[in-house]
Amino acid sequence: MSRTPTIGLEVHVGLKTDRKMFCSCPNDPGAAPNVNTCAICLGHPGTLPVPNRRAIEHVIRVGLALGGTIPAETKFDRKNYFYPDLPKGYQISQYDQPLVSGGELQGVRITRVHLEEDVARSLHGADTFAAGESTLIDFNRASLPLMELVTEPDFRSAEQVGEFARELQLILRYLGASDADMEKGQMRIEANVSLDMGTKTELKNINSFRAVQDAVAYEIVRQGEALDRGEVISQETRGWDEVRRVTVSQRSKENAHDYRYFPEPDIPAFTTAPFDPDGLRAGLPELPAAKRSRLQHEYHLSEAQANLIAGDEALAGYFESAVSELLGEDAGAPVASLYNYLTSDLKGLAVEMKREVTELVQPAHLAHIVALASTGELTSRQAKDLLRRVAETGDDPDEVMAAEGFGSVDDGALELTVKSVIDANPQAVSDYQKGKTNSAQFLFGVAMRELRGQADPAKLRAAIEAELVGRG
Numbered sequence: 001m002s003r004t005p006t007i008g009l010e011v012h013v014g015l016k017t018d019r020k021m022f023c024s025c026p027n028d029p030g031a032a033p034n035v036n037t038c039a040i041c042l043g044h045p046g047t048l049p050v051p052n053r054r055a056i057e058h059v060i061r062v063g064l065a066l067g068g069t070i071p072a073e074t075k076f077d078r079k080n081y082f083y084p085d086l087p088k089g090y091q092i093s094q095y096d097q098p099l100v101s102g103g104e105l106q107g108v109r110i111t112r113v114h115l116e117e118d119v120a121r122s123l124h125g126a127d128t129f130a131a132g133e134s135t136l137i138d139f140n141r142a143s144l145p146l147m148e149l150v151t152e153p154d155f156r157s158a159e160q161v162g163e164f165a166r167e168l169q170l171i172l173r174y175l176g177a178s179d180a181d182m183e184k185g186q187m188r189i190e191a192n193v194s195l196d197m198g199t200k201t202e203l204k205n206i207n208s209f210r211a212v213q214d215a216v217a218y219e220i221v222r223q224g225e226a227l228d229r230g231e232v233i234s235q236e237t238r239g240w241d242e243v244r245r246v247t248v249s250q251r252s253k254e255n256a257h258d259y260r261y262f263p264e265p266d267i268p269a270f271t272t273a274p275f276d277p278d279g280l281r282a283g284l285p286e287l288p289a290a291k292r293s294r295l296q297h298e299y300h301l302s303e304a305q306a307n308l309i310a311g312d313e314a315l316a317g318y319f320e321s322a323v324s325e326l327l328g329e330d331a332g333a334p335v336a337s338l339y340n341y342l343t344s345d346l347k348g349l350a351v352e353m354k355r356e357v358t359e360l361v362q363p364a365h366l367a368h369i370v371a372l373a374s375t376g377e378l379t380s381r382q383a384k385d386l387l388r389r390v391a392e393t394g395d396d397p398d399e400v401m402a403a404e405g406f407g408s409v410d411d412g413a414l415e416l417t418v419k420s421v422i423d424a425n426p427q428a429v430s431d432y433q434k435g436k437t438n439s440a441q442f443l444f445g446v447a448m449r450e451l452r453g454q455a456d457p458a459k460l461r462a463a464i465e466a467e468l469v470g471r472g
């Protein structure tokens with residue numbers, strides 16, 4: 001029996017700031033445990049929180065990038081609950097006046113985006129240096145700025161969830177709001193899954209896009225089969241078992257929490273005008289979707305090529321600056337060739353040398369090498385060798401060519417080499433005369449090695465054939 005999945009997401013994102021959300025402790029959760037703490041983020045009585053301006057701007061910019069509305073006034077609220085990672089007994093969050101309302105991404109409606117503080121990190125059992133069942137708490141993460149984005153239940157498939165999450169990550173990176181690395185906990189995704197608008201289960205504590213997508217796909221099947229058997233879906237939180245590849249019940253949610261939200265008394269409601277939303281909107285970078293479509297139109301890239309380039313903002317910047325250098329080369333603008341050198345040869349070198357593509361070779365140098373190859377001044381073998389030498393030395397390609405004797409071998413040198421190779425291999429010559437034409441290929445290999453791979457292959461082959469025929 002076919003049922004319609006209904007999926008909504010809650011996404012938490014750790015924001016990129018120098019300081020914590022309400023105090024001046026550094027935003028550095030990876031430091032030695034509990035070094036980045038103070039009376040404010042440890043929740044001592046009588047302390048006063050001061051909101052982080054940069055974090056507020058990040059959330060407004062994310063909202064604007066997603067087409068959301070920034071209200072004239074916003075406020076923080078206290079969400080009250082007890083947990084060992086929250087010594088204050090409440091979390092400062094936003095309840096009924098979030099920083100962003102509405103918006104849309106890939107056809108999925110955004111309900112709201114708000115700002116809150118993160119909680120401390122609990123390290124259980126084996127994660128700690130302490131023996132046994134103990135739990136240790138690291139407050140470096142306590143009160144770090146945390147953005148929460150909530151969608152409407154508009155997703156209909158696991159694939160759609162995966163695509164949305166990856167695009168959101170890319171937008172956050174373009175905006176410089178977060179690195180949004182799921183494996184590092186900088187982006188945490190919870191999915192609410194139900195069938196035919198029935199009872200929802202909540203999937204959480206999943207730490208990769210792949211796992212989120214797999215967990216949602218599994219949950220759709222699991223609920224469908226349970227309903228087919230006439231069972232009732234229970235409202236619960238489920239996690240993902242990566243080894244068994246199943247979702248597993250973590251806790252029942254039948255008793256919904258009542259957080260007793262109330263306005264944060266230490267931070268009065270405030271207007272958003274001083275954050276200059278119009279100015280922030282004007283300062284937004286070109287976003288991934290716009291960049292993809294422009295790359296396709298401007299440089300005639302395919303959709304897949306544009307996706308690959310736009311999938312990394314630094315790579316896109318590098319590509320465009322190399323293209324503009326290439327246009328100055330008067331080589332007929334071989335952008336397709338540049339794309340190939342960049343995404344295959346240079347990428348390969350970067351992997352091999354364990355460096356970033358964008359820092360390996362200057363864009364102008366790559367453009368120059370591509371131009372030399374496309375005008376035939378270098379064979380593609382030579383161009384690839386030159387690219388490697390430029391990557392290794394960081395030197396200008398023309399200087400490397402001059403110093404290392406790159407460039408087409410002149411006709412005189414080619415002819416001399418062919419003659420000497422043929423003189424030195426009488427057996428191959430007589431084989432050739434007996435009709436074993438593959439001995440010409442052998443001579444070609446020997447001659448090319450002598451010429452250090454720098455001869456034009458077609459020219460060399462022709463010279464060898466001519467010499468062999470002349471001696472026949």
Ligand SMILES: [Zn+2]
Nearest residue numbers: 023025038041
């Ligand atoms: Zn602090």
